[in-house]
Amino acid sequence: MIRTVRLTKIFGTEEVETTALNAINFEVKKGEFVAVMGPSGCGKSTLMNIIGLLDSPTSGECFFDGVDVARFKENQRTELRKGNIGFIFQSFNLIDELTVYENVELPLLALKTPAAERKRIIEAMLEQLKISHRKKHFPRQLSGGQQQRVAIARALVTKPKLILADEPTGNLDSANGEQVMQILEKLNAEGTTIVIVTHSAEHAARAHRIVNLFDGHIITEQIGKKFTTTKLIIEPAILPEN
Numbered sequence: 140m141i142r143t144v145r146l147t148k149i150f151g152t153e154e155v156e157t158t159a160l161n162a163i164n165f166e167v168k169k170g171e172f173v174a175v176m177g178p179s180g181c182g183k184s185t186l187m188n189i190i191g192l193l194d195s196p197t198s199g200e201c202f203f204d205g206v207d208v209a210r211f212k213e214n215q216r217t218e219l220r221k222g223n224i225g226f227i228f229q230s231f232n233l234i235d236e237l238t239v240y241e242n243v244e245l246p247l248l249a250l251k252t253p254a255a256e257r258k259r260i261i262e263a264m265l266e267q268l269k270i271s272h273r274k275k276h277f278p279r280q281l282s283g284g285q286q287q288r289v290a291i292a293r294a295l296v297t298k299p300k301l302i303l304a305d306e307p308t309g310n311l312d313s314a315n316g317e318q319v320m321q322i323l324e325k326l327n328a329e330g331t332t333i334v335i336v337t338h339s340a341e342h343a344a345r346a347h348r349i350v351n352l353f354d355g356h357i358i359t360e361q362i363g364k365k366f367t368t369t370k371l372i373i374e375p376a377i378l379p380e381n
Contacts, residue, residue, distance in 0.1 A: 140301060140332050141167040141190050146199035146209075148185050159185040161355040162199065167334055169300075172327040174343035175336045177352035183336045184305055186352070190334070191224055191303045192216040204300075221249055225294030229306035231286045233278040233293075239265070240274040243292045250297060264292045268322070284315030291322055302326065304335040308342060320345060 148160040159182045167173050167190075175183050188194040189201055192208060193216070201209040208219065225246075226232075233242050240261060247257045265271035268288045278286055287307065294302060304323065308316035320342055327333050335346065343349050349361040 140169045140171075140204060141165070141334075142200075142202040143190070143196075144200040144202075146186075146189065146201055147197050148182075148189065148194075149197045158355050160189075160196070163355070163357055165190075165350065165357065167301075167332060169332055170327070170330055171348065172324070172333045172346045173335070174346035174349045175334065175352060176338070176340070176343050176349060181352040182355045183352055187303050187305050187334065187336055191226060191301075192220045221246075222297045223300050225297065225299040225302045227287075227290055227294050227302065227304040227307045229309040231278070231283075231290045231310075233286060233289060235278050238275050238277055239270065239281070239289050242278070242289055243296055246293060246297045260296055261292075264296050268292050282315075283311050284318065287311060287315065287319055288322075291319070295326070300332060302331055302333045304333065306336055306338070308337070308339065316342070 143163055143165045145162040145164065146160055147158070147162055150157045150159055163182075163186065165186065175186065177183050185194070189196050190203070192203070192211070195211065195216070196209050199209060200207050203219065203223075206219075208216065211219070234245075237245075243261050243264060244257055247260065252260070262271065262274075265274055268291060270285060270288045270292065273281060273285060273289075278289070281289065287310075291307075302323070307323070308319050311319065316339075323333055323335065324345060333346075335342070337343050347362070350357055351359040351361075
């Protein structure tokens with residue numbers, strides 16, 4: 140489903156440059172549950188933003204369902220995200236002025252789903268995530284765990300092929316964090332491909348595979364209890380030709 144080839148992302152100005160990702164080769168197969176770990180600033184969120192089509196790389200290739208999207212323009216990335224990719228963020232990213240129902244409705248409005256079908260889908264999703272009794276409430280009236288369930292409902296409502304979860308349990312207590320992980324495991328068991336960024340070794344261990352990043356490089360991969368160490372060859376990042 141996802142494959143990158145020498146994926147590189149450089150941030151900065153003419154005076155200072157920071158290489159967030161340095162020639163990364165990364166792959167996620169359909170139906171996998173992959174955890175990405177590493178210290179703060181190692182490139183985890185940058186990788187998620189690129190494979191989630193929120194940003195484009197400086198150089199290299201990035202394939203989504205066999206299509207190289209690395210050079211896609213913003214409007215092309217936006218169209219491809221619709222109905223294909225769902226996002227779950229640590230900070231929930233709910234709109235305070237909208238009710239629970241309205242927040243979950245947003246992706247369906249973007250897809251121009253008819254009103255009657257929207258209502259059916261939203262109510263079923265809120266019931267599934269045990270948040271339907273709060274559908275008329277606003278985010279500020281909810282607990283952290285409830286807000287994250289709303290964010291998950293919003294991510295799932297279009298039945299996307301891929302869920303990207305960036306520290307989805309980071310702002311939750313252990314009980315609510317466990318509920319979120321159980322929801323993600325259930326989704327994966329039903330066939331949804333999931334990539335999660337986490338600092339929790341316990342949560343990462345529930346994925347099929349763990350990828351460890353350090354200073355913009357993949358340094359190890361773990362499948363079950365087996366570690367694979369990537370030989371780290373530091374090369375200058377390749378910039379695209381003008």
